[in-house]
Amino acid sequence: MKLPPLNAFRYFDIAAETESFVRAAEHLHVTHGAVSRQVRLLEESLGVELFERRNRAIFLTPAGRALQGTTQAIFEQLEGAVQRLQQQARDNVLVLSCEPTIAMRWLIPRLPRFHAAHPDLQLHLVAAGGPLDFARSGVDLAIRRDDFHWDEQLYNQKICDEWIGPVCRPTAPTQLEGQRLLHSATRPGAWPNWLRLSGQQARHTERSDYEHFYLSIQAASAGLGLAIASALMVRDELDNGQLQAPFGFVRDGSAYHLLSPQPLEDNGKRQRFATWVTGECTNCLTHLGLIQNDEPARPSPPQVR
DSSP, rough: OOOOOOOHHHHHHHHHHHOOHHHHHHHHOOOOHHHHHHHHHHHHHHHOOOOOOOOOOOOOOOOHHHHHHHHHHHHHHHHHHHHHHHHHHHHEEEEEEOOOOIIIIIIIIHHHHHHOOOOOOEEEEEEEEEEEOOHHOSSSEEEEESSSOOOTEEEEEEEEEEEEEEEEOOTTTSSTTTTTEESSSSSTTTHHHHHHTTTTOSSSOOOESSSSOOOOOHHHHTTTTTEEEEEHHHHHHHHHOOOOOHHHHHHHHEEEEHHHHHSSTTTTTTHHHHHHHHHHHHHHHHTTTTSTSSSOOOOOOEEEO
């Protein structure tokens, strides 16, 4: 037999639960007349009365009570199935906030490897830096350099140390004296920090300023001078010969961390990404000769800062 439309059963189920066409209409955000018509169509289709109507009130008939026992169970099961499907979909999506320069110059080129290793996870990338409101943004994890103070309630896990050094085109002079040094507003202390840590001196230099760190690195690639770069961010250009690092790299005392509003559960999507990204960083720095192969690649346990 052909069943009546599901919508009619839904209207009936709410009317039976509330024992009122008016309250059912409010619940369903429709008119009182719409509920009454759907219930009447259901009764006509089934050939039985489901409600007794007396003095503008409605009362379930025995047939109505029998049908409600079935519709209530069916709609509860349907709602539960929908909730499980939606939760499963959310569990497969990882929303990651990452500082723009590290996202563009290092992370994005390596994401195909992440998707190959974890084909069941969908990574949604948001480019941003600095403090983050996890509750409002809907972000699961954030990659940040520890150059600002974050909420003490956040869990943080160190990914790797930051290594910095001057980079330029392979055809550019490798001495500092007389060169144009490229500075950025987002890392204003990069050159002074490197000069202090490396013991180098820069005499008779010229200066160019850029708004963002990645712009100064791009300018160095274009042959406009020497820029301070993160080793991670220029690893690919060093490999393919687009850039050189004539003075090598030094630790600048900062590090990259993963921030999370909750602990990184074992084998959860956050922990899986943490393990992958830490391994990628370790492999990259090992390839550049900045850390030894025997240094641990596994992430340290989550901590509260």
